[in-house]
Amino acid sequence: MSEDKKRNDYENLPIILDKKLGVPIWSDVRELKLKYKMPLGKIKGFFTALSEEKILATRCPKCERTFFPPQVDCPYCRINDLDWIEVPKEGILETYTIITIKPTTFQHYEDYVLAIASFENNVKILTWLKIDDKDKIKIGMKVKLTVSKRLPEGYYIYELTP
Amino acid sequence: MSEDKKRNDYENLPIILDKKLGVPIWSDVRELKLKYKMPLGKIKGFFTALSEEKILATRCPKCERTFFPPQVDCPYCRINDLDWIEVPKEGILETYTIITIKPTTFQHYEDYVLAIASFENNVKILTWLKIDDKDKIKIGMKVKLTVSKRLPEGYYIYELTP
Amino acid sequence: MRDVAILGIGHSKFGKRTDVNFLELGWEAIKEALEDSGVSQEKIDFVAVSNFGLWSSEPSPVAPLLEYAGLNPTEAIRVEAACASGSAAVKAAYMAVASGSADIALALGIEKMHESGTGDVVELLARIGNYFWEFENFGPTFVGYYALYANRYMHDFGAREEDLAKIAVKNHYYGFYNPKAQFRKKITLEDVMSSPYIAWPLKLYDCSPITDGSAAVILASEDIAKKYTDSPVWIKAIEGATATSNLSKRENFISIPSAIEAAKRAYKKAKIDLEKPYKYIDVAEVHDCFTIAEIIAYEDLGFAKRGEGFKLAREEQTYIGGSIPVNLSGGLKSKGHPIATTGVSMIVELTKQLLQRVEPERQAPINNGLALAHNVGGTGHYVFVSILSLEK
Amino acid sequence: MRDVAILGIGHSKFGKRTDVNFLELGWEAIKEALEDSGVSQEKIDFVAVSNFGLWSSEPSPVAPLLEYAGLNPTEAIRVEAACASGSAAVKAAYMAVASGSADIALALGIEKMHESGTGDVVELLARIGNYFWEFENFGPTFVGYYALYANRYMHDFGAREEDLAKIAVKNHYYGFYNPKAQFRKKITLEDVMSSPYIAWPLKLYDCSPITDGSAAVILASEDIAKKYTDSPVWIKAIEGATATSNLSKRENFISIPSAIEAAKRAYKKAKIDLEKPYKYIDVAEVHDCFTIAEIIAYEDLGFAKRGEGFKLAREEQTYIGGSIPVNLSGGLKSKGHPIATTGVSMIVELTKQLLQRVEPERQAPINNGLALAHNVGGTGHYVFVSILSLEK
Numbered sequence A, B: 001m002s003e004d005k006k007r008n009d010y011e012n013l014p015i016i017l018d019k020k021l022g023v024p025i026w027s028d029v030r031e032l033k034l035k036y037k038m039p040l041g042k043i044k045g046f047f048t049a050l051s052e053e054k055i056l057a058t059r060c061p062k063c064e065r066t067f068f069p070p071q072v073d074c075p076y077c078r079i080n081d082l083d084w085i086e087v088p089k090e091g092i093l094e095t096y097t098i099i100t101i102k103p104t105t106f107q108h109y110e111d112y113v114l115a116i117a118s119f120e121n122n123v124k125i126l127t128w129l130k131i132d133d134k135d136k137i138k139i140g141m142k143v144k145l146t147v148s149k150r151l152p153e154g155y156y157i158y159e160l161t162p
Numbered sequence C, D: 001m002r003d004v005a006i007l008g009i010g011h012s013k014f015g016k017r018t019d020v021n022f023l024e025l026g027w028e029a030i031k032e033a034l035e036d037s038g039v040s041q042e043k044i045d046f047v048a049v050s051n052f053g054l055w056s057s058e059p060s061p062v063a064p065l066l067e068y069a070g071l072n073p074t075e076a077i078r079v080e081a082a083c084a085s086g087s088a089a090v091k092a093a094y095m096a097v098a099s100g101s102a103d104i105a106l107a108l109g110i111e112k113m114h115e116s117g118t119g120d121v122v123e124l125l126a127r128i129g130n131y132f133w134e135f136e137n138f139g140p141t142f143v144g145y146y147a148l149y150a151n152r153y154m155h156d157f158g159a160r161e162e163d164l165a166k167i168a169v170k171n172h173y174y175g176f177y178n179p180k181a182q183f184r185k186k187i188t189l190e191d192v193m194s195s196p197y198i199a200w201p202l203k204l205y206d207c208s209p210i211t212d213g214s215a216a217v218i219l220a221s222e223d224i225a226k227k228y229t230d231s232p233v234w235i236k237a238i239e240g241a242t243a244t245s246n247l248s249k250r251e252n253f254i255s256i257p258s259a260i261e262a263a264k265r266a267y268k269k270a271k272i273d274l275e276k277p278y279k280y281i282d283v284a285e286v287h288d289c290f291t292i293a294e295i296i297a298y299e300d301l302g303f304a305k306r307g308e309g310f311k312l313a314r315e316e317q318t319y320i321g322g323s324i325p326v327n328l329s330g331g332l333k334s335k336g337h338p339i340a341t342t343g344v345s346m347i348v349e350l351t352k353q354l355l356q357r358v359e360p361e362r363q364a365p366i367n368n369g370l371a372l373a374h375n376v377g378g379t380g381h382y383v384f385v386s387i388l389s390l391e392k
């Protein structure tokens, strides 16, 4: 047996040695890749409005509850086809944080400010707050809801600005 | 609004239209990729033997139960460090099938014969049966347990041959 | 233990449901069950949701479903037992009521498999068997697992592919009359026999499809049930059993030991004669994920002797009018098989059968007021057998 | 409803367990619980397993675990409620026994998070929040979610990062004495304050780690329990509640409504005064996935008035000798947080505390014989509050 072989008894196998303990670990040869297709048909109004830089919520004509994220069913009144209403552009910053350690699929972005803002009609929205100087962010400050281009992907999505 | 824009109201969004119903579908921008690292430390004996073209099972010195897949614990006697025993090379074909429609991560292989063979000591093994003429496969036939190279990956794994 | 009644049922249309999102699909069944029972959300004390997921985006689906359906702050859990997850959800809801932990409980089964492509669904299902010792290197598929059974069964007992095909023909026949079914199309023996092999000897038409769908049942204790309905259906038994993950560790490939065990327990609990259960049961839904599975189910449940299940198919004894009608919903084969929904869907169907609320062409004669559901997860990794009854 | 006793407990070493595979890790806790209770596998009627999985390979983990542990053909289900999955498993096992469906039931929590890399674990956890409306476009992480709470809490009540840090110091202090803990290292306020921000204002040392580990409890009905043990611990209450999946739909970001609700129900069931629960409870394990979570837990559980939880930390009132000792196991912070194991681990720890079986340095004085576990899934998507008692 060659010297090489002695160093790893598993050289013909997809086995790596744990760096710390030196124990053998099978390195999966079947990578699972999942990318979901999520139908939007019933709430397409939200996305067509988004193209026009409007953010919509739904409202139940019966109990007058507002829903954001928008949903077409009111579970309390058990009716569907709720009305669409526009969320006002001006809101109040409820809370925020700066995401430094990111999920794998967000690693390619700069650190981002995750924030929740409140609007009229009992609507609150979680999104990103775009701001040059992060030290100027204050809970309770006014924020604007806008639609802008997400790079590098190049699609449009809503976010907050001061 | 251009003619182009009319065809898809969602052109600035990761939205595709369902071919059949024409409904908008959000096409996930966050692909999930998972590849597992599975520790083998306690059953490394199986893999070092595999390099020597031997297939091992474990046996409990107390109740004499044989375990394949090999496990180091006997849950009935609650002892660990079971003995290793070699599975005989000759077995009997219990049943088989030919996999035509494959999982995503097996699409790159030719249609394969999935089979279960039985061996002495109450051991049964599920693996591939490699055979030139699939019409010659018969339940109850003798089969040999061997170790061979899995292509294109190039690692060694056990399989059955006539 | 308190007796547990079914107070209401809900069931979405099964199929490729790209017209709705995950939450809208869940609401379809919940809404129908609320309306059927007359119960409002705040009366529900416990929710059990079955959703295998992985092919759909929400990794912890209960919270968004409850939010959408106005069910917060109700206590809720998700349960999973592979393709028997639906029965496991009903069992959890049943235990909540039986124990007195809840007066009214909801079980929801939901699956939205078309959020992923076919290859990925095949991949995810295959991973359920046993990941490291079976999937990783040998890529069995679920059709493949059942093909191992089919091949051995045919070898041992002389059954033919045509016998298996007759199961598909029967189930499509009844599915044609079920408005909630994915495939509403009668098929012929030739249609099945000429369909391509997926995993020899199983062909495309031996297989249940990839399905989106939801189903819900609302359960209640006896005193509560009496307030809401004059026609409760009672859960006499819902008994589970398990078998090894590695198929190679099974005794044989012609029967499912956990199905035999679960049936034995359920019959005992419901006081049904183990020798001739089909004499007592008016109608059954059995887990025909593949045609061979229905034939083996006949034997595991005692509807036929070992090795003679295929004769029931050959002689058409499981149509209405035969010795015991099976899968009048169309079964998984024609109604569709949204993995974790299936067990709940079976309970919904049998409740309707017992109450004689299904379409006339597929209504079983209800003589004894007893119905059976047989729900298999994996290749018997988990099995639940349930007995419903018109009498307490 | 039958009374339910804890008959035996098992607990693996927590940490980066590359020395064992998934099944060996599960067996560690099961074996210990079997030995602790004196129960053998065939006496167990029902198994509930909590495993969030996704980061580990088996998508339907119950079957391989049962096969390995010699538990077939016992009826079994998996339950999930995000990071509260462990409590959900205990609840399912509890309901099985309370309903009479089982005489003896096993709840196993298991997680092997190190089968995936750190980035992927962060990714999978983040997906639990709400997939489409939160994760897909805005990539919140779980630290991020709790940082939204921390920031608002500090803003509203004048708490400082140092107050949060004191939680970490306390929990590491006790974890040092727990041989099963992942980190057995005392830390200083400076260690916490100088650790890097993960999601401002939360730093690395405000966060629980990625952990592999398993824990098991064996439950039994009163008559069975008496045969096996002279010192059963009783589950007086195990009550769950839920809140919205979308964090944006919560009333505020200083409290967790489902925790308040679950606590209220549990106190009511265990007949504990809602005003001063800490007068009754000898010791508590609360869900300190992040330091801020423990502070909010103090308030949601009624250990402190709203807005004053941080003062308990500041004044070190939750050490032994203070108004109520909390997380003497080391908590999620130091003991580790194998997601679906945590709830079971809490019950194991409190059973040992009540029986005065823990290491002397971290043993709470047991005066009233009551202990509380508070287990949060997501950011309150699911919460369970359990009360254990030495008296039935």
Ligand SMILES: [Zn+2]
Pocket: A060, A061, A062, A063, A064, A065, A074, A075, A076, A077, A078
């Ligand atoms: Zn309304």
Ligand SMILES: [Zn+2]
Pocket: B060, B061, B062, B063, B064, B065, B074, B075, B076, B077, B078
């Ligand atoms: Zn032994």
